[in-house]
Amino acid sequence: MKALVYHGPMDVRIDDKPKPKIEHPEDIILKVTQTAICGSDLHLYHGNVKGMEPGQTLGHEFAGVVEEAGDRVDEVKVGDRVVIPFNIDCGRCWFCRHQLWSQCERSNPKGEYGAAFGYTQLLGGYDGGQAEYVRVPYANTGPLKIPDELTEEKVLFLSDVLPTGYFGADIANVQPGDDVAVFGAGPVGYFATVSSLLRGAARVFVVDHWPIRLDKVTKIGGEPINFDRQDPVDYIKKETKGKGAICIDAVGYEAIGHHRHDSSSNPALVPQNSLQVINWIVQVARKFSTVGIPGVYLTEFANFPFGQFFQRELQIRMGQCPVKQYNEQLLHLIEVGRIDPTLLISHKMKLEEAPKGYDIFNKKGDATKIVMTP
Template sequence: MKALTYQGIMNVGITHVQDPVIQAQDDMIIRVTHSSICGSDLHFYYGMIPSMEKGFILGHETIGIVEDLGAGVHHLKKGDKVVIPYCIACGQCSFCQEGLESQCDVSNREAEVGSAFGCSRLFGDYDGGQAELLRVPFANYTSFLIPQDNEIADEELLLLTDALPTAYWSVLHAGVKPGDTVIVLGSGPIGLLTQKLAWLLGAERVIAIDHVPYRLEHAQRTNKVEAFNFKEVDDLGLLLKEETRGGADVVIDCVGMNGVFTPLELVQTALMLQGGAMGAIRMASQVVRKGGTIQLTGIYGIRYQGFPLGDLFSRNITLKMGLNPATHLIPPLYRMLREKKLVANDIITHQLGLKEAERAYDIFAHKKEGCIKVILKP
């Protein structure tokens, strides 16, 4: 089959690889109809996570049609359309039972983290879905069957794999409640969806911060937020403290380690002394109110120099973070889409064939052509 594989730093390409096969009774094989590029894929694209090896199949946002089933898969049949959550979960371990599927203890026995498709050997060594076929382990639990009377377009269903659950979990985990002022750092796909869901949970005021003009314009136009470009304001932290009368109740960082680097952070990251940029964390610490909450949703590396721990401690800030447990969040989000309580497909700007994946990564990574979200079709 054809698949997009990692070939080195900022180098991906379509290669011919062996078709996946059933390896366990609860495996299934799907024929991929749609996959997409996530901001997390860029961490591997830029070589920021050293566990990614040449030839590894990328991608963790996938929907498709069931092609083959192991004997132990009991609620699916060939021809069913399924959404595949990004995280691989057994459904039986204590973490899955607690609703922390992103920390499943069974799917990744080699590391103290959960599993994900297309995210290197560190996250379970499972091939990704930017390919023609995908093997899905623990298929009874790591899948969501699309009802036959479904009327939601496949492109919007694809957002259920990761982007929508990540945004939804962000506002839930951060404790957004009616009347809150919420500041969202980043207006990429996750940031834009987080803004929508903050409103849905009753926020009184939603403020977006970014430095890419077309993303901020999109946020204002589609989400009715107040938007600020941090590169155009000398002291945005001070300004927002004044604008919000002391800071936001909740700040949600949807940027992570791919933010704007200082020269020192570039050097430290190259030497593996730093896990990426930390500008979003610094901004979050400046614009949250005393006793407020910061939610880190954008992915971070391991080590960070100059983390503002004392500032957070002295102001009684609650710091939350982690990988969203997408599996159990997909059904309620599907209902929201079906009942039209939520419209998510306005973040999709590009739809390309899998054969154009190399170009797709380039325009997404370098913010060309007004790109926000790219969908790939084999």
């Protein structure tokens, strides 16, 4: 079968790989019909995430049809159409029983944190879904059935970026009447904007510098701030009469800006640790509020502005989204037409074109989300 395989920094290729087999009676083999590239895949693509080994199939956003099911799978059957959360959950450990899905204790025999598809040895070393077929373990827990009237494309982003955007708004505790500032107008920032508005935010400022991305969030009710042209701190302070906003960081450690600490002439090969977004947030977060950080941070920062967080009495919540906490409710919002995730898609292509897809999504410019069909 064809699969998009990591070979090294900025080097992903379509390879022929053996079709996966059932390895455990609770596995299914999924025939992938739709798969997308995530901003988290770009961290891998840049070659700066520990534990990424050549040979792993990438991809943690995918939907498809159950092709084969192990003897102990009874929640789905061959022929069912399903969308799969990016977290791999056993469904029975202490963390799963407490709905803390992103920290399953069993699914990752190789590391301390919960497992994910296509995301390094440290998150379990599982092959991902940017492929014709993928093995999905613990299939009584993860797969979400797709209602007959919805296409896979409509629900594909329930695998990750839609729940993750909602998670950003949820951990920041966005309440009716709040002014919100979302940093990053990528897919996660887009859905954090959608979700903040659903939760009753009064205004949602969205900070980025790509016009096409800012246009898309403007169409769904966000207020764009282009950080190349305007200082986001001054603007948000002025517009909120000094009170500040509830902040969501949908960018993470590869943020652009002068608080970036590149320590090598080849930035693709080292962690590009940046506190740019955190340094903006700590100036505009409403005092006593909670800062929601779905954007990924992977290392420690000696210059993290702890003092300012203390003085403004801010809380921080962050981490991997526990997708199953949100995906059923968000599915219903799609079913009734309150959310149309397909509006975010800018490019559709064949899986064979995935290396080009990575190049386009990495350059951002005219891309908001790339969906591929095997």
